[in-house]
Structures are given as C-alpha cells and as structure tokens.
Amino acid sequence: AADSKLIVAMLPKSKGNAYFISCKAGADKAAKELGVQLLFDGPTDSNAAKQNEIVENWITLGVDVITVAAENKEGISTALRKAQKQGIKVLTYDADAMADSRSFFVNQATPQGIGQTLMDEAARLVGEEGEFAMIVGSLTAANQREWQKYVEARLKEKFPKMKLVAVRPCDDLKDKAQSESTALLSANPKLKLIMAICSPGVPGAAEAVKQAGLTGKVKVMGLGLPNENKRYVHAGVTDSVILWNTGDLGYLTIYAGVALAKDELKKGAKSFKAGSLGTFAIEGDNILLGKPFIFNQGNIDQFDF
Amino acid sequence: MSSPLLALRQLVKNYGGVRALRGVDFDLRAGEVHALLGENGAGKSTLIKIVTGAHAPDGGTITLAGQPVANLTPATARALGIACIYQQPALFPDLTVAENLAFRLDASAAHARVDWTARRARATSLLARIGAAISPETEVRALSMPEQQLVEIACALGSGARIVIMDEPTASLTQMEQHLLYAVVHDLRKNGVGVIYISHRLEEIFALADRVTVLRDGQSVGTHAVGDIDEAALIRLMVGREVAQIYPPAESIPGAPVLSLCGVGCTASGVHDVSFNVRAGEIFGLGGLVGAGRTELARILFGLTPADSGQITLKGETLHLRSPQEAVAHGIAYVPEDRRRHGVVLELPIAQNITMAVHQRLFPTTWLRFGAERALALDYIRDLAVKCAGPDAPGGSLSGGNQQKVALARWLATSPKLLILDEPTQGVDIGAKSEIHKIIRRLAQEGLAVIFISSDLPEVIGMSDRIGVMAHGTLSTILPGGSDPHTVMAAALGTAA
Amino acid sequence: MKRYFRELSVVGALLAVLLGLAWFAPAFFSPQPLLSLVTREAPTLVVACGMACVIITRQIDISVGSIFSVCSVCAGLLVARGWPLELVLPASVGLGALFGALNGFLVAVLRLPSIVVTLATMVTLRQGLNLIRQGEFVNLPDRVQWFGLSQTAGQLVLVGAALGLLVALAWAMRHIAAGRYLYAVGTDAEAARLAGIRPQLVTLLVFVFIGALTGLGAMMNLAQSPQVQPLTGNGLELKVIAAVVVGGVAISGGRGNLWGAFAGLLLLACVSPALTHLHVEAYWEKAVQGAIILLAVVADGLRSRQNNR
Amino acid sequence: MSPAAQAPAISNKARRDWRALLTRHEMLLLYVLIAEWLFFYFAGTSTNRRGVIVGFGTWDRQFDILRHSCEIGLLALALTPVIITAGIDLSVGSLLGLCAILFGKLWHDGGLPIPVAMGLTLGIGALAGALNAILITALRLPPLIVTLGTYSLFRGLAEAITRGSITYTDFPENFLFIGQERWLGLPTQAWIFISVALAVGLLLHRTTFGRAFRTIGLAPEGARYAGLPVERRLALVYVLAGLIAAIAAIIYTARLGQAKADAGTGYELFAITAVVLGGTSIFGGTGTIPGTLLGVAAIAVLKNGLACLPVVMRLNAAEEMSGLLTGALLLVALTASVLPKILSNLRPRRHTTTQSTPPLSP
Numbered sequence A: 001a002a003d004s005k006l007i008v009a010m011l012p013k014s015k016g017n018a019y020f021i022s023c024k025a026g027a028d029k030a031a032k033e034l035g036v037q038l039l040f041d042g043p044t045d046s047n048a049a050k051q052n053e054i055v056e057n058w059i060t061l062g063v064d065v066i067t068v069a070a071e072n073k074e075g076i077s078t079a080l081r082k083a084q085k086q087g088i089k090v091l092t093y094d095a096d097a098m099a100d101s102r103s104f105f106v107n108q109a110t111p112q113g114i115g116q117t118l119m120d121e122a123a124r125l126v127g128e129e130g131e132f133a134m135i136v137g138s139l140t141a142a143n144q145r146e147w148q149k150y151v152e153a154r155l156k157e158k159f160p161k162m163k164l165v166a167v168r169p170c171d172d173l174k175d176k177a178q179s180e181s182t183a184l185l186s187a188n189p190k191l192k193l194i195m196a197i198c199s200p201g202v203p204g205a206a207e208a209v210k211q212a213g214l215t216g217k218v219k220v221m222g223l224g225l226p227n228e229n230k231r232y233v234h235a236g237v238t239d240s241v242i243l244w245n246t247g248d249l250g251y252l253t254i255y256a257g258v259a260l261a262k263d264e265l266k267k268g269a270k271s272f273k274a275g276s277l278g279t280f281a282i283e284g285d286n287i288l289l290g291k292p293f294i295f296n297q298g299n300i301d302q303f304d305f
Numbered sequence B: 001m002s003s004p005l006l007a008l009r010q011l012v013k014n015y016g017g018v019r020a021l022r023g024v025d026f027d028l029r030a031g032e033v034h035a036l037l038g039e040n041g042a043g044k045s046t047l048i049k050i051v052t053g054a055h056a057p058d059g060g061t062i063t064l065a066g067q068p069v070a071n072l073t074p075a076t077a078r079a080l081g082i083a084c085i086y087q088q089p090a091l092f093p094d095l096t097v098a099e100n101l102a103f104r105l106d107a108s109a110a111h112a113r114v115d116w117t118a119r120r121a122r123a124t125s126l127l128a129r130i131g132a133a134i135s136p137e138t139e140v141r142a143l144s145m146p147e148q149q150l151v152e153i154a155c156a157l158g159s160g161a162r163i164v165i166m167d168e169p170t171a172s173l174t175q176m177e178q179h180l181l182y183a184v185v186h187d188l189r190k191n192g193v194g195v196i197y198i199s200h201r202l203e204e205i206f207a208l209a210d211r212v213t214v215l216r217d218g219q220s221v222g223t224h225a226v227g228d229i230d231e232a233a234l235i236r237l238m239v240g241r242e243v244a245q246i247y248p249p250a251e252s253i254p255g256a257p258v259l260s261l262c263g264v265g266c267t268a269s270g271v272h273d274v275s276f277n278v279r280a281g282e283i284f285g286l287g288g289l290v291g292a293g294r295t296e297l298a299r300i301l302f303g304l305t306p307a308d309s310g311q312i313t314l315k316g317e318t319l320h321l322r323s324p325q326e327a328v329a330h331g332i333a334y335v336p337e338d339r340r341r342h343g344v345v346l347e348l349p350i351a352q353n354i355t356m357a358v359h360q361r362l363f364p365t366t367w368l369r370f371g372a373e374r375a376l377a378l379d380y381i382r383d384l385a386v387k388c389a390g391p392d393a394p395g396g397s398l399s400g401g402n403q404q405k406v407a408l409a410r411w412l413a414t415s416p417k418l419l420i421l422d423e424p425t426q427g428v429d430i431g432a433k434s435e436i437h438k439i440i441r442r443l444a445q446e447g448l449a450v451i452f453i454s455s456d457l458p459e460v461i462g463m464s465d466r467i468g469v470m471a472h473g474t475l476s477t478i479l480p481g482g483s484d485p486h487t488v489m490a491a492a493l494g495t496a497a
Numbered sequence C: 001m002k003r004y005f006r007e008l009s010v011v012g013a014l015l016a017v018l019l020g021l022a023w024f025a026p027a028f029f030s031p032q033p034l035l036s037l038v039t040r041e042a043p044t045l046v047v048a049c050g051m052a053c054v055i056i057t058r059q060i061d062i063s064v065g066s067i068f069s070v071c072s073v074c075a076g077l078l079v080a081r082g083w084p085l086e087l088v089l090p091a092s093v094g095l096g097a098l099f100g101a102l103n104g105f106l107v108a109v110l111r112l113p114s115i116v117v118t119l120a121t122m123v124t125l126r127q128g129l130n131l132i133r134q135g136e137f138v139n140l141p142d143r144v145q146w147f148g149l150s151q152t153a154g155q156l157v158l159v160g161a162a163l164g165l166l167v168a169l170a171w172a173m174r175h176i177a178a179g180r181y182l183y184a185v186g187t188d189a190e191a192a193r194l195a196g197i198r199p200q201l202v203t204l205l206v207f208v209f210i211g212a213l214t215g216l217g218a219m220m221n222l223a224q225s226p227q228v229q230p231l232t233g234n235g236l237e238l239k240v241i242a243a244v245v246v247g248g249v250a251i252s253g254g255r256g257n258l259w260g261a262f263a264g265l266l267l268l269a270c271v272s273p274a275l276t277h278l279h280v281e282a283y284w285e286k287a288v289q290g291a292i293i294l295l296a297v298v299a300d301g302l303r304s305r306q307n308n309r
Numbered sequence D: 001m002s003p004a005a006q007a008p009a010i011s012n013k014a015r016r017d018w019r020a021l022l023t024r025h026e027m028l029l030l031y032v033l034i035a036e037w038l039f040f041y042f043a044g045t046s047t048n049r050r051g052v053i054v055g056f057g058t059w060d061r062q063f064d065i066l067r068h069s070c071e072i073g074l075l076a077l078a079l080t081p082v083i084i085t086a087g088i089d090l091s092v093g094s095l096l097g098l099c100a101i102l103f104g105k106l107w108h109d110g111g112l113p114i115p116v117a118m119g120l121t122l123g124i125g126a127l128a129g130a131l132n133a134i135l136i137t138a139l140r141l142p143p144l145i146v147t148l149g150t151y152s153l154f155r156g157l158a159e160a161i162t163r164g165s166i167t168y169t170d171f172p173e174n175f176l177f178i179g180q181e182r183w184l185g186l187p188t189q190a191w192i193f194i195s196v197a198l199a200v201g202l203l204l205h206r207t208t209f210g211r212a213f214r215t216i217g218l219a220p221e222g223a224r225y226a227g228l229p230v231e232r233r234l235a236l237v238y239v240l241a242g243l244i245a246a247i248a249a250i251i252y253t254a255r256l257g258q259a260k261a262d263a264g265t266g267y268e269l270f271a272i273t274a275v276v277l278g279g280t281s282i283f284g285g286t287g288t289i290p291g292t293l294l295g296v297a298a299i300a301v302l303k304n305g306l307a308c309l310p311v312v313m314r315l316n317a318a319e320e321m322s323g324l325l326t327g328a329l330l331l332v333a334l335t336a337s338v339l340p341k342i343l344s345n346l347r348p349r350r351h352t353t354t355q356s357t358p359p360l361s362p
C-alpha cells in the first residue's frame, strides 16, 4: 500500500497515432483533476496481439481500472473478462469489446456515425456528385475497415451520383500517402475529392493535391489532428478535418473509469457528470460523448493538439 | 655485382603449429633466373608470400638491393618492384582480364582516375606479347585454368618489376603455352630482372634457371649453379634419402578386377577416353603433372561431376554415378586432395569427422549413439595411430598428417570396395607420410582396391603396383610399379622418352 | 552487351511496364504528377546508391531505414529551431555518417556479421526514436520546402541532384580507383589484400558512405514537405535492398552496378502507381512486389545455371 | 597406442570441458537471464492498494510471459536449424500471417472441421517452406534474397486473399482453449511449444539430421565430399521452418481468437534476434536449441519485466525500451563473443594467416 492513488490504465489502439495522443491529453487532464495515476500504453502499430499482452500485464500489475480501445473485439475480450474476475473495472472507449467483458462503453460515435459523418461531409464538399478516392492506414486495420464499410454503405444509400473509385493504403506513412494520392490524381482525372481516414493520410493527400496544383479543385478531407493539418486548412487545400473532440473522449473515459472504481457509477444509471464537461447521457451501457467534431478554417486555430 | 637484388636471412614462419620456414637464406641477383625447388610443403610458397608482403615473417630479415625492409605489405612490395604469379591464381573472377591486370600492375591512389582505354590497350598488348588469344574484355571466371595462368604471366611481364616471382606457373599449362612462358622469362632476364622460379619439373629448371636453391622441410639445403649439378643430385637434395627404400613392398598378388573404366569422359571437366581397371588388393597409382586431370577423374568416379561418356563398372555392376551419395552407396570412397576444405571439417570433433560417411550404418534409426560413435572413433584413432587429445578434439587441432589420417579413417569406416586417395601425403611430414604409406599398403593387402593419386613422382612409383600416367585429361599409358622415373615423367609430359 | 544482360533485362522489364502503361493508362505520363512521383523516389535513389556499394562490397545494411528516420527528425528539429539549411545539411549527413561509422567499426574492425550488426542498430535506433518522439510530427518553417524555390524548380533540383549523384557515383564506381576497390573487396577480400588494397578500411568507409548518403537522402526528403513524420524511414531498408538486388547487384558481392540498381528501383517504384492507374485493387500490391523480386532472382539463377553448364 | 595411455589425456580434457561449460555462451546467457529475472522480481513487484501482490513476481505474470513468447519462440525454433546451415528465412513472419488466414478461411468459408483445417494449414506451411527450399537448393539462390521475395509474396497473398479486410473470428471454445486456457498447470500452447522445442532439439542434437545441418553450415563442400545429401537436408530445414510457422499461426489464431492478414508482422526480426542472442552463429555451424530458448526467454523477460517497472510505466514506453535494450543486448553479446579473439589478436606475435593489418617488423 505504498501508493494509495487509484491506478487507471488506458489502452489506445496505437500509441503513435495522433488521434490517441490527443486522447491522452484529455485523459491526463482528468487524471490530474481526480488525483489518480494514469498508465497509458499501447502498441506502436495497431496490433491486436500486443494489446492483449499489455492488458494481461496490467492485470498482474493490479491496476484498478482498465480502459480499452479494442483493436479486435474477440481477442481482447478474454483478457478483459479475466481482469473483471480479478476485481478490475473495465471500460471500453473508441472501439467496443464484447458487452459482457466490460461495464460501460464510452461511445464517442459509433463507427456508423463516423462513416456517415465522413460521407455526408464529403458529399457536401463536392455537391453530392463526382468521383472520390480513399486513403487508409493499412488494409488490415480493423477500425478503419469498419469506418470504410459505413462510408460505402452511406454512399450507396444516399449519394447515387458519387463514386468511390479507389482505396489505397499508406502504411501509416505520410510520404506514402502523398505518393499514392499523386498516382490517384493522375489516374483519375475526374477525381473530386480525397478522403483520408488515417491521420498521417490527410496531410499526405493534401501535399499531393497542393503539388499537383489542384488546390480547391480536388478537395481533401478526412480524420486527423488539427496541428498536423492547420497549414493545409489555412492554405485552402484541406477543407475539413473530422475528429471527435478526442481530448474530451479521453477526459470522459477517465472520469467514468474513476467513478466506476469508486462505485459512483453503477449499471442502469441514466446520466453521468464528468467534471468540467458537464453531464452526459447514458443509453443502456453506452455513455454517449456526442457528435464528431468538424475542424475547418473557421475554428481550427482554437485547438492545439 | 655489388649487393644482390634480394637477400633473405634466417626467415622463420610458423602457421599455428606448422613450422613452414625454419631459418631460410636466399639470394637473388639482377638478371638471373633463380629456381626454388623442394617437395610439397617444403615451404616454397610460404617464402614467396613473405617476399610479396602477403604474410609477415615470424623472424629474419629481408634486404632489397642493400636496403633492409621491414613491414612489407602487398602494396609496399609492389612499390618496391616485386611482382608475383601466385600458385593459386589470385585473380578476381568477376572482373575482366583488363581490370585484373590493372589491379596487379597499378599502384594508383584511391582517388586516381581509371583509364579504361589505356587499361584495355595495355592488356591487349601484354596478352599479345605473350601470344595469348584472350580478349581483355572477358571476365576471368569465363577463362579456363591455363588461360588464367596466362593472365598471371601477363601480369608478371607487364609489372616492370625488378623482381618477378613465379610459383609453379606451368602447373596447368599445355606445351604450347609453356613455350610462351619460356619466352617471357628469357625476355625478363635480358632486361636485368631477377626471376624466382618455382617448379616441380626438373627439365624446366635445367632449361631456364641459372641457379637453383633446394628447400627441405622449411630449410635451405643448398644453392647451386645449374651447370654444376645433375638431376639425380637435385632429387637427392630434395628428398634427402634414397627413394626406393622407404616404401612398403607388396606381398600378395592382386585378385579379380574391382573397377573397370571404359572410355570414360566428362566434357565439363576436360577428362576424356580413360580406360583401365583396378584389381582387388592392388594399388593403382595415378601419376602426372599437376592439372593433368587426375582429380577430375576421381571426381567423376565419386559422382561429383557425373561422366557423360564411357562406362564405369564396379564388381560387374555398371554404374551411373550422379552424386557422392550414390558412389558411397556402391562402396566407393574418396579422400579428396584439399584436406582443409573437403577432407576434414576443422571445427567438428574428430569422432564426428570419422563417422560422417557412415551415419546410415552406425545410426540406422537416425538416432545418434554417442557411445558407439566414440567407440568407432577410438578404434580408428588407435588403429591409424592418430595423435590427438581424444575423439572430442576438433579436427583443426591436428597436424596435417593426422588430419589426413582422420580423413582416411572416415572412409575406411565405410568398408569400401574401392578407395581413391588424392594426394594423401601432400603437406604431410616425412614420419606421418611413411605411416600413411604403410596403412595404404596394409589396406591393399587386406584386399581393397586402391587408386593412389600423387604428384610426388618417387612416391607414386614406389607405392603403386601399376602406374597410370595421365596427361592432358586422358590416360596416356600404364606402367608397372617401380618403373624408371624418367619413363614416367616422359609419359606425363606427353613426349616420348 | 552480354556482360550487362542482367541490367538490360531489368531495363527491358521496366520498359515493358512503361509501354503497358502508355497503352492502357497514358495519364500516367502527365508531366506534373510524374515529376512529383519521381521526386518522391529521389531520396530512395540516393540511399539505394549507397546500398549498392555496400552489397557490392559483400556486406549488407538493414539499418538505413532507422538512420533515415533519425536524421530526418534531427534535421527537422534543427530547422525548426532556426538553423539555416546550409548548416543542417552537413549536420544531417554527418549524423548519418556517424551511425554508418558505428556499423562499419563493428563490421570491419570487430569482424561481426553485418546483417546482425545492422539489425541491432536498426532496432535500437528505431525504438530510441519512438521513445523520444512518440510518433509526433515535426512541423517545419515554410522556407524549408523546396529550399525556398518554386515547387517545380525545387523538384527539378532534387531530381537533378539525385540523378547527378547517381551519374557521378556510377562514373566513379567505374572510373575512379576507389570505386574498383569495392568490387575487388566484394569479389575476394584476400586477393584484394594481395593486390595492395586494405579490405577492412574499404568496408569501414563503405558503411560511413551509406550512412552519409542516408543523411543526405533524409535532407532531400525533408525538403519535400512541410512536416517530418518520425516513421518516415520505416521499410526503407527492404525497399532499397530489393531494388538493388532486382537491379542485378549480387548479394554475394562483386557484381552489379548503380545503373542496374536504378532500373530496379524504378521498376519496383512503378508497381504501386501502375496498379493505381490500371485500377487494380491495392491488396495485390505486396504480392506483385514479391513476385517481381522472386522472378528477378529466379531468372538470374536459371541463367547462371545455364552458364555453369 | 593403448587405451590406458590415452585415458589421462581424455580425463584431463574432461576437466577442462567442465570449466569451458561454465563459460559457454549458453551459460553466460543463463546468468544474464537470472540477473534480469531477479532484477525485475525485486524492482517490478509490489503490493497494490488492496494489499495484493502484483507485478512481475506473480505466477500469473510468469505464465503470461510464457504464453506470449510461444509464437516468436516457435519461429526462433524454426530458424535455428536454418541459421545453423548458414541460411536465413525472412519469410516466417509473413508465412505465419498467410497460414493464419488460410486456416481461418478453410474453417470459416470452407466449412471444414477445425482438426482438418489445422492439418491442411500445416500442409500449406510445409508447402510454402518447400517453395523456399526449391528456389534455394535447386536454383542455388541465396536464401536471403529468396526469402526476402517470399516475405513480400506471402504477406501479399494473405492480404490479397482477405482483400485486407476479412477477419475470421468466432472460433469455437475448444479451439480457443489452445491459446487462452491452461492445461495441466501451464498455458495450453506452452505444451505445444515445449513439444516442438523438444522435437527440434532432438532432431538437431540427437539425430544424424542435426549432424548434417551443422556440417553443411560449417563446410557445404566438405559435406558434399562426405557423401551427405546436402540438397535434401537443406530443403528439409526450410520445409520444417514452414511447418513450424504454420503451427505458430494456429497458436496465434487461438490466442487472439482471430485470423487476420497482419498476423505475425515483424516477428521474423524478433525470432532472428533471439536465435543470434542464443549463440547461433549467423555464419552457420554452431548453435543449440537450449541457447535459442534462453535467447527467447531473455528477450521475453526483458520485454515483460520492463512493462512492470514503475519508471517505465510512467514513461509509457515499455515497448520502445524493450526494443532499445534488446538491440543493445544483441550488440553487447556479439561484441563479447569476439572480444577474446580481438584481445588475443592484439598480442604482439601472431600466427594467424589471414590478418590484414600491416605486419609487425621482424
């Protein structure tokens, strides 16, 4: 009992990913406010096997709360159940695991919500017609595959005049995203928009469009971080960058986790108050963060992460 | 003549335990051809490597034109005007002839410009001067052994060196190319160059050299003007003993033929039309000059380079050997000439080296039986009197002769029908040599058919029941054991005696 | 001609791909995108030149990707801190050379196998960088991109620099004595020693050289975009090794040249955009890359078998 | 020579062997492992808020370490014979991925029962190994390049077959048992790992096959001249590597409950590192299975132990630190292995023949 602080562990899908870095910023803030110790660790690349290893390590470390953005629903759940059996509280955020392996899911937006927002925003940018292409991190990253699936579903359902002409991977490398986008631009002269759903992809695509001299003619949008995209947004290359307020996601997750550990948050609760962010609705076992956030020229300078 | 071009005093060189040179003195004058003579392993090549800076001596002094030199490296040796044709061509197989010549001839700075036109021109003229029909643009790997040797000779010619060393330059040359070489040597001598000439062929020495120094067991046993000494005296100096005495005599009469060759040949290795047979209990010697194709023939018989013509019959069964495994399965054993690369795996224990070829018989279930292995190894260690710390000592810890015994033991363990020995006593000291001779004779006595390849003329004459002499890839004649060395040499040279 | 069969066959394959593209997807040849694509390969080409030298010397260096990343990030941080490019360039080259010297020391002086040594330095550098940067981008001031030139001018400068380097090195490999030393050492270090070359020194220097070129490549990459991603060199080692080998440089040393490596690099670099232009699904890319590498080595193997017959 | 005359020499030798044994690479590695373990035991174990002992020094943690090392351990076992023959196989990690998704596909899309799918997967692994083997032995191509090609090819096929996206999940409980539960006190897959280690160990150290591998690694030509079937033995080594990669793929799938095209990415590097750390020479000829196991253990303990250290946890850098330290450990081990030779070379009089530094004056 050397250190009587609560220990809350937070597992991102991939540690280097800017998305989760910003998430951690919010989490750090919450941890400070609540006076708990935050462990933040994850694979450097999205890797289900490593996630399991980290969770199991935390179990033997005897942390109080484990919060997880699951790379793989099935794989991680066994480990999470094991954690629960040892009296560790388990929350998921960003991407859910099996319902019985955690108490709550902090739902920042369902993959469906993300897919829809991405597609709707894309459609809005190009006036609901024309060709577009996607840049993904890797062909095997599960969350991105899911977002892509809902993007395509929304496309089919809502925007018959738009066409997804290609999906190219960039291995989470900005430089590769740029080469891929360059090739996409010349291979598809009618291309209206590039949508990048991994954070290095957005600046990569933007740089390609800029170099091709197509600024404004081909729109760039996607999931990314304000700081990585500011210069392109200001230059008018990138139109919108979509993100949940990931800082808030981290903040809310930590608050919920601590409340859970202190038995202040119980099954069946209808709402939850998280520090300075105010109250959030709970639907079943989903704590809802709210809609994704869209950064554009008007608001991007207000954020620094 | 004031001071000699090159003076070596009390040179000592050890390779691990082997004492290759034990205090050699040697002089070379300008404008002379000084032959260096000695048995295999006498230390000739070692001496040369010290003069060219390839190896550092462990003791002694080198004086060049009166100036003592220390810290000789290949680069400084070249700068001092020493050029060499190594026994094993030290050429770069991936590079062209022109470039190989340049590497050997130019001591340019690292940043110097390479003038390809000049290189080609020089290569063309050098090759033309020695009369070789080789394009300077061919890669050396595409050249035959004799052609590579010609390139080496061109190096020597073009070096403009004060001292040119030739280590068995004629080893793999044909008659015609030999004459080209002689012309080069004469040319060099005329220009005041000092030539050190190493050869096992005595007639060459008499034709070319002014003086001759004989090395024996790492020591110089005398320097003579060529006019003052005859062949017999030279051989006595080299061997230091009477030739005939030391070979164990045959005591039984050979039995039925074990191996018969009929017109065997292999285009890839240049062997053709070889026919002879070997009988049980017989030692069939294969003599000839280095490069005559004896090893290649042995490789054919061992399935390493499959024959593409003729017929090989072993105990009445016609064989089509395509791999060593097949040869071993048929009871053929081959102790190769390159002991360190092929004969013994230096890093492995003696026991494993001995049992390597009998895995299937010794370990029928593929499970190793260490006890049985050790017992077998100990048997042979005792039987062949291998001097070692035990069966677990690595092969590399043995002296050359004992390594050779281990290589022999490996094949004896297979209880072969035919044993091929390729230079089994090369680089082996006198004592071990006669032990090996006794073992071979004993094996023959026990009914084994033995093919005995040796470049050591007295040895092959003394050991063999019959001697097949090879020249230029084929068997030129078969002579009875104990024949006159001159007859054998004449057959080896392909000239009538 | 026969001597350059291998290089020519790669060039042939490259031409076939380009012809196919000209037929089925002429848009590939629109000048601006093509220039952008080629510019992106310029740093890779520089590193590939170094790799060709290393492999010709019968060594290998799999730490170039990590060195590339480290140099990129360090150079980026220096630039962001306001250092002038004239100082950052030598700093980056020097840093790369330093890492190369470490590899070279371990390989040449301690005589450790280069594949293991550079594996160890690769892992160490990569993880060290991860530890310090945690994946965070380095944002660069605007003056850096294209060295303050216009985009096209900048791209032309970079491509020109890479090609110039290639030509100069290819020339030097053939026409300067030191270049020939690499071949000599790679073919037979002992024979090289007998010919008066110092193989250990050559080995050490060739590692320093590839390190320096990697540092240079990192700078050429830095100049192409306003941000540096710490992962930027990931996978670079396999890319350049594959390119060099496909281009006919023998892994056993002593054979091959930079032009072949260049053709190999272009061939492999073409695959991805070609698939995009031919509208082939992206998931075939790695398989096609692997097949090309295998085809190249198999063709080589078959040919050398024939020659040995 | 009589046996009696030889006896003293041999027993003398045995005594020297005993001292040599204690300073063997494997023993040194064992000391490192023990030191590592003790360090983490004391620095990485603590009592938590609820008074429970947690961290490195718990049985759970030890079992987890074992569980997590099985796949890389298997690949290291596969690579040990390969490297002993002076070869290399870079494709094992990619093959793990390919086998994993083919296993998933056979079971899920093919509707085959799990055991049949397993059997077929092992066959596929062996076949893929055979592809390497054919290219390496029949065409005499360098293993590094061949397996660099198949490294890309196998991963590429895995992606192409699943179009990158398909993930096979919902495996039955009794299959997941292999990867997630314990059997007879140990994680189930540990038993498979131990069996494979035993099998490869026996093959390598107790059969004529292992003898042949070593001989080929030390002297390929010498092996040919000794009548050993060099090509067949080499082929066997690569086929075996493929087979073991397939076993690793099945265990991986069972541990995660999913089969996806990215399975095993980068594992080959860890496996090679473990093998080399374990004392196998990359030039071939030497190396042992105990050494490899110790190498795997040293890396696994380092990696997992670091994750239990408070200071590393605060830095959120377990993975980076372990990568960093593994690389450093490898460099140190390599340098240590040549240090005696270097030091003896520095002595003034030298008898070696291949030194290329300028000779000293006589």
Ligand SMILES: Nc1ncnc2c1ncn2[C@@H]1O[C@H](COP(=O)(O)OP(=O)(O)OP(=O)(O)O)[C@@H](O)[C@H]1O
Binding pocket: B015, B016, B018, B019, B020, B038, B039, B040, B041, B042, B043, B044, B045, B046, B047, B087, B400, B427, B428, D353
């Ligand atoms: N690199 C080496 N390592 C160990 N021993 C060696 C080495 N080179 C030569 N020897 C040994 O040194 C002795 C002298 O060898 P050297 O090559 O000088 O003989 P040689 O007179 O040239 O014989 P040959 O006529 O066969 O060429 C031999 O016993 C040989 O085995």
Ligand SMILES: Nc1ncnc2c1ncn2[C@@H]1O[C@H](COP(=O)(O)OP(=O)(O)OP(=O)(O)O)[C@@H](O)[C@H]1O
Binding pocket: B144, B145, B172, B268, B269, B270, B271, B288, B289, B290, B291, B292, B293, B294, B295, B296, B297, B337, B423, B455, B473
């Ligand atoms: N006609 C030929 N064409 C190509 N190479 C040849 C030819 N004849 C001989 N050689 C090569 O010359 C070398 C010497 O030949 P080989 O070893 O058969 O001769 P040897 O009589 O056994 O002499 P040694 O005393 O060296 O054993 C071999 O490497 C062989 O490949």
Ligand SMILES: [Mg+2]
Binding pocket: B044, B045, B046, B087, B167
């Ligand atoms: Mg000699």
Ligand SMILES: [Mg+2]
Binding pocket: B291, B294, B295, B296, B337, B422
């Ligand atoms: Mg011979």
